[in-house]
Amino acid sequence: MAGAQPIREVVIAGGGTAGWMAAAALSSYFGDELTITLIESEDIGTVGVGEATIPQIHLFNQLLDFQEDDFVRETAATFKLGIEFTDWLEPGHSYFHSFGTVGRQIGKLPFHQYWLRYRAEGGKRPLTDFNPNALAAHAGRFGKRARRTAGNAPATTKTSLPHAYHFDASLYAAFLRRLSEGRGVTRIEGKILGVRQHSDSGHIRALCLSGGREIGGQLFIDCTGFRGLLIGEAMDSAYDDWSHLLPCNRAWAVPTQSAGPPDPFTRSTAREAGWQWHIPLQHRTGNGLVFSESYWSEDAARETLLANLSGAPLAEPRMLKFTTGKRARGWVGNCVALGLAGGFLEPLESTSIHMIQSAVARLVDCFPSSDFAPAAIAQYNAETDFEYASVRDFLVLHYRLNQRDGEFWRYVREMPLPGSLEQKMALFAESGTIQRFNTELFDVPSWLQVMLGQGLEPRSHHPMANAVSEADLARFMDVNAREAAKAVEGLPPHAEYIAANCAVESRAKAAG
Numbered sequence: 223m224a225g226a227q228p229i230r231e232v233v234i235a236g237g238g239t240a241g242w243m244a245a246a247a248l249s250s251y252f253g254d255e256l257t258i259t260l261i262e263s264e265d266i267g268t269v270g271v272g273e274a275t276i277p278q279i280h281l282f283n284q285l286l287d288f289q290e291d292d293f294v295r296e297t298a299a300t301f302k303l304g305i306e307f308t309d310w311l312e313p314g315h316s317y318f319h320s321f322g323t324v325g326r327q328i329g330k331l332p333f334h335q336y337w338l339r340y341r342a343e344g345g346k347r348p349l350t351d352f353n354p355n356a357l358a359a360h361a362g363r364f365g366k367r368a369r370r371t372a373g374n375a376p377a378t379t380k381t382s383l384p385h386a387y388h389f390d391a392s393l394y395a396a397f398l399r400r401l402s403e404g405r406g407v408t409r410i411e412g413k414i415l416g417v418r419q420h421s422d423s424g425h426i427r428a429l430c431l432s433g434g435r436e437i438g439g440q441l442f443i444d445c446t447g448f449r450g451l452l453i454g455e456a457m458d459s460a461y462d463d464w465s466h467l468l469p470c471n472r473a474w475a476v477p478t479q480s481a482g483p484p485d486p487f488t489r490s491t492a493r494e495a496g497w498q499w500h501i502p503l504q505h506r507t508g509n510g511l512v513f514s515e516s517y518w519s520e521d522a523a524r525e526t527l528l529a530n531l532s533g534a535p536l537a538e539p540r541m542l543k544f545t546t547g548k549r550a551r552g553w554v555g556n557c558v559a560l561g562l563a564g565g566f567l568e569p570l571e572s573t574s575i576h577m578i579q580s581a582v583a584r585l586v587d588c589f590p591s592s593d594f595a596p597a598a599i600a601q602y603n604a605e606t607d608f609e610y611a612s613v614r615d616f617l618v619l620h621y622r623l624n625q626r627d628g629e630f631w632r633y634v635r636e637m638p639l640p641g642s643l644e645q646k647m648a649l650f651a652e653s654g655t656i657q658r659f660n661t662e663l664f665d666v667p668s669w670l671q672v673m674l675g676q677g678l679e680p681r682s683h684h685p686m687a688n689a690v691s692e693a694d695l696a697r698f699m700d701v702n703a704r705e706a707a708k709a710v711e712g713l714p715p716h717a718e719y720i721a722a723n724c725a726v727e728s729r730a731k732a733a734g
Contacts, residue, residue, distance in 0.1 A: 226591035229440045230257060233278060235414055235429060235452055237262030239391055240561025241580045242398035243282070244443050248482055250286055251403040257438060258397045261429060263413045273501050273508045274302060274488045274572035275386040277321050278663075282579045286401060294522035294724035296387035298504040303355040305571070305634045307675060309492040317675030318487075319571075319734045320355035322384035325702045331686050333702065334670050336655045338683035340699050342696045343692070350676065352702045354709035355383050359487040363713040383709065386572070388488065388501045388508070399484070410437065417456040419640040425556040425594070426456060433703050440592060441556055444563040453549055453559035460550045460726070461565075465635065467618050468546040469517075469630070470496050472567050475510040475540050478533035483717035488572065494518055495559060495630035499569065500532070504726050507533055510698050512568055517630035520603045529603075544568075548610045553602045556594055557597070558585055565610055570617050580663075605661075612662035616669070622647075623676030647678060654680035 232248060234241050237260060245260050283293060293299070304320035311317070329589040337349060358364060366380035383558030403409060416430040428438040428505025429452075444452035452457045465471060484502030491498045511527040524539055548565030552558065559565075561578050584605050590599040621634035622643075639647075642659075648671050649655050656666045690698070714722075 226593035226595070228255070229589070230255070231439040232256050232258045233437055233439035233443045234258065234260040234443045234445055235401070235430060236260075236447065236561075236563070237409075238447070239394065239395050239575060240444065240563070241379065241445035242395045242402060243575075244445065244560055244582055245402040245407045246398045246405075247586070249402055249407050249581075250523070251586055252300050257408075259400075259408045259410060259439065260402070261410045261412060261414060261431065263411065263435060265413065273291055273326045273391050273503070274305075274499075274569070275575050276572050276574050277384050277386045278579065279386055289628075291395075291724040292627075294387065294720070295726055297393045298726050299387045299389035299501050299724075300504060300720065301486050302386040302572075303359040303364065303383060303486045303554055304389050305488045305530075306359070306673075307489055307490050307492075307620070308666070309626075310490070310497075310620060310624060311675070311677050313647055317671065318350060318353070318356045318359065319671045319675065320353050320359065320384075321351075321386065322347060322355050324670065325352040326705070327628070328417050328690075328698070331684055331688075332656075332666055334339075334666075336685045336695060336698060338680060339693055340686040342683065343695075345435075345699065347647055347699060347703060349671070352706050354706045355385075357706055358710045358713060359485070359711065360485065361713075362485060362716050363710060364486045365718040365719045366715040367712075377476050383484075388484075388503055389507075390503055395582070403676055407420065411577050414451060417452060420457060423555065424457070426452065434634070441558070444557055444559040445561050447562045448544060448566070450549070450559060450563040451552060453552070453563055455556050457554040458561060459552070459554050459559070459733055461545070462547045462550050463545055463613060464547040465545060467614065467640070469514045469633065470512045470570060471543065472520060472523070473513045473542040473568075474520075474527050475508070475513045475542060476531070476538070477506045477536045478509055478531050479536060480505070480507050481533040483715065484720075486716040490570065491530075492624070492626065494522075494628060496523070496529060497570070498527060503669070504720065506536060512570070517628075517633075518657070526723070545708070546614075547607070551603050552581070552606045553585075553599045556590075558602075564606070567610065567613055567617060570620060571613070571664075573613050577609070577613070581606065582711060586612060600696070608660060609663065610639070612659070612664070615646070616664045616672070618643055619669075619672055620676060623678055625677065639713065647673070650680060651678060652681060654683050677702065 234244055241260055245258055248256060249258055304318055306318050308316040325516040327333055366382040411573045414429050415432060417426055420427050420430045426442045428436040430436055442452055489500040494520035498511045501508035509524050509531055513523045545567050546567055551560055552564045560581050588602040590598055611694050624631050626634055658665055
């Protein structure tokens with residue numbers, strides 16, 4: 223009996239960000255070992271909800287050998303140091319969730335345990351004083367510094383604050399398409415009308431296109447959006463609905479003219495029954511209002527969005543409808559779902575593109591042979607389930623700790639919580655302890671900033687923080703504040719840095 227053979231033929235159903243990220247990554251990882259075909263139709267629009275990203279995108283860009291300035295220029299991007307949350311705790315209140323660390327750890331204890339003691343003893347410095355990203359964001363600055371080596375000699379590389387990007391999702395997909403086709407990926411224009419499956423295994427044999435064409439393959443990747451044409455309709459993977467925890471199910475989206483220099487951060491502002499995003503790009507600003515149709519009418523939400531724009535609209539608002547949740551199984555047989563076909567968690571923390579990236583990485587780790595061994599599929603699905611649940615908990619945290627008026631905000635404040643989130647909140651409320659489980663996406667600084675920002679105050683701090691003297695504690699706080707300020711000192715305004723290094727217009731200048 224012949225053994226399992228390597229997979230040679232991969233078919234990607236659907237383009238957009240998910241499809242072209244998969245094509246770019248797989249062609250980079252496997253080279254000529256795979257024949258990759260991507261099917262998409264220009265008549266079918268894509269959902270571009272992921273214009274803001276998180277720092278893990280650097281790993282993807284490194285895989286594809288992107289130079290940062292080229293990437294920023296090609297996608298009309300700006301730099302992102304974090305997210306400002308306005309009016310979430312209550313009207314008039316704001317806080318900042320930054321990337322990177324906050325203060326320096328001493329031994330086993332994270333910095334915030336010493337800060338909690340410092341504050342309990344009357345210290346006045348806010349947590350943002352020890353956070354370079356927050357200081358730079360509020361000053362509107364971003365840039366890079368030359369890295370110094372031993373002997374204080376200048377190095378050839380430069381370093382910057384931890385950051386991600388805001389970019390135009392359509393330009394990003396086009397950028398990835400050019401890269402993928404240059405590496406041998408074949409794009410086929412056409413609508414997928416049906417799926418042919420093997421009668422014995424139920425595996426997908428071929429996709430049926432308009433004009434009577436059929437595209438066969440061994441491994442099929444479903445990037446058909448919310449419909450889930452392959453994973454849901456053909457492979458019968460149910461959708462786990464998480465609306466009881468994340469009840470927003472609509473979003474109005476509209477681009478506007480830029481009203482000034484772009485901020486190096488995303489802004490999220492709480493509204494009557496949801497929240498509004500503000501994402502600055504080089505050539506425009508992305509705006510949208512995520513809301514629950516059960517608590518707010520579409521017309522009223524649209525009016526609120528249009529009344530709170532910083533620039534003139536460039537198009538009519540577009541409605542997006544969704545259900546938060548995930549596929550019960552993201553991989554079934556010889557079909558793997560990516561992007562919206564696999565699940566959707568609202569873009570409150572800019573995780574949409576990362577969820578595609580991490581799914582592709584898991585697929586590579588568990589890449590099958592022709593027998594599609596159950597163990598690899600089970601591992602992929604287990605890791606996917608964990609990631610979705612951990613990100614879901616982090617998003618729910620933002621809603622749970624509100625002190626706002628209104629039926630929607632009362633519901634999310636009082637709804638039953640997953641036990642995993644209840645435990646995390648209880649542990650922090652007791653002693654400021656934050657436990658990161660397994661490989662969950664958001665680390666201690668993220669949970670710290672959101673829990674404190676949303677008003678969850680620990681009753682005490684870890685007793686090990688009492689081991690330092692008052693004088694040493696004061697010096698430690700001063701040193702950390704100076705280091706944070708030093709990291710920002712001399713950085714240029716965000717817009718000036720882009721203009722000098724990676725502006726869209728500079729592409730034409732360079733060609734000339």
